[in-house]
Amino acid sequence: MAETPKQATHEGTEAAGGHASGGLPQFDPQWWPGQIIWLLIIFVALYVVLSKALLPKVGKAIDERAGRIEGDIAEARRMKDEAEAQAQAAASEMAEARARSQKLAADAKAHAAAETAKRQAKEEAVLHEKLSAAETRIKAARDEAMGNVRSIAVETAQAITERLTGQAATAAQAQAAAAKLA
């Protein structure tokens, strides 16, 4: 240590060669105090600059980015939920509309069917009435015809009897005979 000032001034590459023969230059104590003191000064200065000024900036940028990404993701998720809700609402509206239209169609069909049935029934009733009227008429005509047949038979019987016997049978006799035959 005592020779430090004197030797320091001559120190150079030539002197370094001398050190090598005597061991590692690292173990030469004359350079230790200067290196240690300067290192402490530099290290403390670097620590102060990094911890007070530079590292907080880097950390802030990273945190801000993380916050921003988180916020963006939350926003995107919210929008997605909203869109999903809207899609769901639209789907339910559509289903409702479909149900309504189906009901409407069913109603119309039922209405039409009822109308048709009613009309058919009415028509059938009219036809039935006409049929039964016709039947009545036919029956009447037949009865009348049948009635006429008896009087014709009675008259014919009177005529035959008169021809055969030459004696006219009274209408009452002829009628009695006809009734017996019938």
Added chain:
Amino acid sequence: MAIDPMHQFAIHEVVHIDPVNVPGLGLVNLSITNSVLWMGIAALVVCGFLLASARGAVVPGRLQSLGESLYGLVDNLTSSMIGHEGRKFLPFVFTLFSFILVMNLFGLIAIPGVGAPFTATSQLAVTLTLALVTFITVIVIGFIRNGFGFFKLFVPSGVPWPLLFLLVPIEFISFMVRPVTLSLRLFGNMLGGHVVLKIFASFVIGLGAFALTGGLASLGFVGSALSLGTVVALTALEFIVAFLQAFVFAALACVYINDVVNLHAH
């Protein structure tokens, strides 16, 4: 032709400053040496790099993402080793890590017109100082947070008391040698790597010059080429070592800080 592999570690003055009388130490040569110069440049590089990368853009550029991934690396280290209080110690660990990393990497580059920077971390004085700074910081943190409970660090819990007569001295010694191991690991790695590189590099030139003498000596070219390949491979390895040793130093600093921060968790 003798190439001295230790010459690269020699310190010389760059700017002479008359010895200063430091109280308690006597006269100290505070001249700016090559070692001090490159320490300062390393610190400036760290600051410049962070200044360039701390622009705070939401979408980071290349430099910013490099700076942020470095920050994230140390942040992960402190928070995984120290826990939720790790952020408090991030500046200290980051300073150690980045400063050592840049000083290590300086040993592996050459600047055109300037030459090879001096590798300050190949100086035992430097690594020992860094280790002692870490060691003393750990002790100070330990006393601030635990008071005299700090001494519980040397008393393993859950041990039958007669064993403590054996274990406490062991714990104490293992604690006290921490700065030694911390400094020697970094110093040894840097020293060894640089010496090996220098020796192989001297083979390239030495064997090449020998081969130029002609005749059978021409075979020296083979050895020269092999040495060159080795230097290239070793340089790649040394880049890994440079990063790894800075990381190991920072990781061990975290381990030591964790010991005193979470003293009661043990």
